[in-house]
Amino acid sequence: MNKIIEFKSLIYKPYFYFLLFLVLTGINPFLISGDNPYTTNLSRRLEPPSAEYLFGTDDLGRCVFSRVMHGARISIGASLSILLLSLLFGGSLGILSGYFGGWVDEFVMRITDIFMTVPTIVIALVLARSLGPGIKNVIIILSITMWTGYARMIRGLALDIKNRHYVETAKTIGLKNSYIMLRHILPAILPPILVMATLGMGRNIIMISSLSFLGLGIIEPAPDWGAMLNHGTSYIRTAPHMALFPGVFISLTVLSFNLLGDELGSAGNGRQFFMNTRNPGNPKGIR
Amino acid sequence: MWQYFLKRILNTIIVLFGAVTLTFFFMHFTEGDPATIIALDKYGGQLISPEVIDRLASEEGLNRSIFVQYTGWLKLICTGDFGHSLRSGIPVLDEIRLCFPYTFALALISVFITAIVATPLGIYSAAYQNRFLDRITRFIASFQVSIPNFYLAIIFIFIFSVKLKLLPSFGCDNPTHFILPVMVLAVLQTGFTIRIVRSTAIEILESEYVQFAFARGLSMNRILFVHVLKNIFIPVLTFLSLQFLMAIEGSIIIETIFAWPGIGKLFQEAVFGRDFTMIQALVLFFAAIVCAINLLVDMLYIFINRSISFIE
Amino acid sequence: MKKLLSVKKLKVVYDSSAGKVHALRGISFNVKKGEIFGIAGESGAGKTTICRLLMGFMEKNAGISGQVDFNGDDLLKLNYKDLYRLYGRKIGFLPQSIASLNPLLTIGTHITETLKKNLKIKKKKILKKKAIYILDALEFSDSRQVYNSFPYQLSGGMNQRALLAIAFCCFPDLVIADEPFTGLDPDVQNRLLETVRILKDKKNISMVIVTHDLKVIEKICDKTAIIYNGSFVETGETKDVIKTPLHPYTQSLIKAMPENGMIPTWGFAPGALYDDAGCSFQPRCPTGSKEKKKHIINSPASVGNNHYVWCLNVKNQESVKDLL
Numbered sequence: 001m002n003k004i005i006e007f008k009s010l011i012y013k014p015y016f017y018f019l020l021f022l023v024l025t026g027i028n029p030f031l032i033s034g035d036n037p038y039t040t041n042l043s044r045r046l047e048p049p050s051a052e053y054l055f056g057t058d059d060l061g062r063c064v065f066s067r068v069m070h071g072a073r074i075s076i077g078a079s080l081s082i083l084l085l086s087l088l089f090g091g092s093l094g095i096l097s098g099y100f101g102g103w104v105d106e107f108v109m110r111i112t113d114i115f116m117t118v119p120t121i122v123i124a125l126v127l128a129r130s131l132g133p134g135i136k137n138v139i140i141i142l143s144i145t146m147w148t149g150y151a152r153m154i155r156g157l158a159l160d161i162k163n164r165h166y167v168e169t170a171k172t173i174g175l176k177n178s179y180i181m182l183r184h185i186l187p188a189i190l191p192p193i194l195v196m197a198t199l200g201m202g203r204n205i206i207m208i209s210s211l212s213f214l215g216l217g218i219i220e221p222a223p224d225w226g227a228m229l230n231h232g233t234s235y236i237r238t239a240p241h242m243a244l245f246p247g248v249f250i251s252l253t254v255l256s257f258n259l260l261g262d263e264l265g266s267a268g269n270g271r272q273f274f275m276n277t278r279n280p281g282n283p284k285g286i287r
Numbered sequence: 288m289w290q291y292f293l294k295r296i297l298n299t300i301i302v303l304f305g306a307v308t309l310t311f312f313f314m315h316f317t318e319g320d321p322a323t324i325i326a327l328d329k330y331g332g333q334l335i336s337p338e339v340i341d342r343l344a345s346e347e348g349l350n351r352s353i354f355v356q357y358t359g360w361l362k363l364i365c366t367g368d369f370g371h372s373l374r375s376g377i378p379v380l381d382e383i384r385l386c387f388p389y390t391f392a393l394a395l396i397s398v399f400i401t402a403i404v405a406t407p408l409g410i411y412s413a414a415y416q417n418r419f420l421d422r423i424t425r426f427i428a429s430f431q432v433s434i435p436n437f438y439l440a441i442i443f444i445f446i447f448s449v450k451l452k453l454l455p456s457f458g459c460d461n462p463t464h465f466i467l468p469v470m471v472l473a474v475l476q477t478g479f480t481i482r483i484v485r486s487t488a489i490e491i492l493e494s495e496y497v498q499f500a501f502a503r504g505l506s507m508n509r510i511l512f513v514h515v516l517k518n519i520f521i522p523v524l525t526f527l528s529l530q531f532l533m534a535i536e537g538s539i540i541i542e543t544i545f546a547w548p549g550i551g552k553l554f555q556e557a558v559f560g561r562d563f564t565m566i567q568a569l570v571l572f573f574a575a576i577v578c579a580i581n582l583l584v585d586m587l588y589i590f591i592n593r594s595i596s597f598i599e
Numbered sequence: 600m601k602k603l604l605s606v607k608k609l610k611v612v613y614d615s616s617a618g619k620v621h622a623l624r625g626i627s628f629n630v631k632k633g634e635i636f637g638i639a640g641e642s643g644a645g646k647t648t649i650c651r652l653l654m655g656f657m658e659k660n661a662g663i664s665g666q667v668d669f670n671g672d673d674l675l676k677l678n679y680k681d682l683y684r685l686y687g688r689k690i691g692f693l694p695q696s697i698a699s700l701n702p703l704l705t706i707g708t709h710i711t712e713t714l715k716k717n718l719k720i721k722k723k724k725i726l727k728k729k730a731i732y733i734l735d736a737l738e739f740s741d742s743r744q745v746y747n748s749f750p751y752q753l754s755g756g757m758n759q760r761a762l763l764a765i766a767f768c769c770f771p772d773l774v775i776a777d778e779p780f781t782g783l784d785p786d787v788q789n790r791l792l793e794t795v796r797i798l799k800d801k802k803n804i805s806m807v808i809v810t811h812d813l814k815v816i817e818k819i820c821d822k823t824a825i826i827y828n829g830s831f832v833e834t835g836e837t838k839d840v841i842k843t844p845l846h847p848y849t850q851s852l853i854k855a856m857p858e859n860g861m862i863p864t865w866g867f868a869p870g871a872l873y874d875d876a877g878c879s880f881q882p883r884c885p886t887g888s889k890e891k892k893k894h895i896i897n898s899p900a901s902v903g904n905n906h907y908v909w910c911l912n913v914k915n916q917e918s919v920k921d922l923l
Contacts, residue, residue: 110302119532119539121536122554123309129314236445255430259429495695496699496700497701505687509712514701
């Protein structure tokens, strides 16, 4: 019952529809834009937005609108892959080190310490320079740099749950460690992980476009938002729409993921999404 | 207490050592022969010949195996010698020393502005929850945390340099050049900081001592700017130190856009030019700043908050 | 003596996800100048709600009805601005725990800021002098040192005493105390209560004390009301209520006191969700009318000397003419 009510609240949020729209265009970009994002038309370069070209055209006469729509596929897809890889790797290491403690914990934590000490973008740039550009490399690079954050947070969560009485009880009745981790700890920490993952999507998109913007991520002619921004910067005086529209989409996407994360994380909502627990709530009037 | 700090410093050294090791091996994932690449960068396509490459390789020690290079480099930095830039030939430390003040100034000014703007806004926002000011502040703050720094920089350049022709968009000759990059950094930081200040202040406002202060008839300003401010001071200061680090991190992109002669631009150029010694020195430098700030905040915690416990 | 505070038919009902919550089911009482009125009951009976109502801490949308007349002002109808005018100067608040002291301000700052705001004193010297005078009056051994100490530098008992100093520093007409001095050792508690008594006599301060500790009631309250599940079950002079309790709930409370053998009352309170009219104590009543019908009690029985009992088993000895 509660589950439906909670999902209902999303129906009134504009960002929910924006994300839905992005996912749909990501699945099939031609749904919205008929133009091929790679087709050049040198006779119609740098045209401002018009009815025919909604976001104008770029320096090679390509349709910016269709490129932005195709960019959704790259951004959402790459960001999702990074999220899954880093969450899987970081999450399992986090649960293991939180649950077992000892030298496993010590080792994993020292490694995350190192990654946390050097700014993410610094590591990403160094790696990107050695691996070279391309979507596959971007996914590898950012998975390598992003897993530590998840590992640390999930370790903290697992450590908290591990010390609860019901986990101790489960241990004393002789359940296997793997069973306890999967059936007792994982479900309990799932809601905060979901919030973390939602916010992580936004962060991943920013990181991807940062790398592309510096020319070390996804590069032309692939229609990536960051790369388009980088490319458009040179034309900021003559054709500002080339840089402005991809940027708007980056910002709106990140904003939507942030808002969704806040919504999931606020007031125990994240808990309700999954556990279906009844929250008696703070009675009105009494602070 | 001294034992605690000794442990912290030891930990810091291990982490720094790990950081340089990590970057060293990350950098050598590269497929191409570094000597060839450097020669290409240095002399251009026509002038290089196998002899030039060999000479360069032996000069820089690039023809040895990775582990020999690694141990050799480690030995050198232990003596404080970070080598010289492969591209310009200037000792890296000199170059960093020359560039860092620019980055430091940007970060410090922006954090200062952030503190001045975000603290009162966050506190008012917490005190008048769901009123107009709070709604508008939160609305703007959620945008601020979602815009990537390079996009904000481009928008500002477009508005203030291209359209209004008010401010210079690149270089660093006179104080007006500070305005745009500082604005970009400050706008991004205030978004995060307002959120933190607001949530911390809400916690404090719900505490019993604030309710007691209300019950004693104290004025709202007295409660907000004495009772609440004193209690959020430490968490907010900690967060601002994080923002300072974020500004340093963000400098890599911001300085590239604004052609700001700081360490961010230096790093970006080093990465593009595969200037290995410079990259390594800069990574160590970035890591050292992070460690230093963290250590500093911890020390501050202990001196301000006398009741901190040393469980760790 | 004239009435300072008069509460009439105070009701608080609000909706929650579990149903209608009856926090208060219509209570009335008067407090005269220089009188200490105690309200005792178990947790969940609505004691804290009374406190919050009297302090204006309730949100306005909670279904509050009734009247709280303080010196001619209806506290329930005042806006925040007018309430602020009353705080500190006219109405003081004595909180429960020492968590009500800001950990980063000294005791002296707490007192001087209150004095400065409420008595409009500007000069720092005078403020300090007054603060020290108040600390002296509260029998601190070293007032100057206490003035400059932070809460964590003082012991629990000293902090409680400091709370008293802060609450009484402007000598308000009425002090509302929410579970004061609970969880303290008896010796410290006794001395604090004695101090309160002396302060109150000196400055003719009225108090409303809300507590679950009948000892506090017995020691300093002039009048007492026993509250059960949102409504009063017995009110009167403290000595009458404590020495000759007539309502079975009061009797069981007194039996539950440590020196009387700590005999617990059978059963549990029905809680604020219970919304039947009539005696909500009936299911637990030991005198045992086990009939299914609820006891409807419209008016209390008066047994003389302002002693009223809300129980069918108590015979009315006087006509209830001027209830409170």
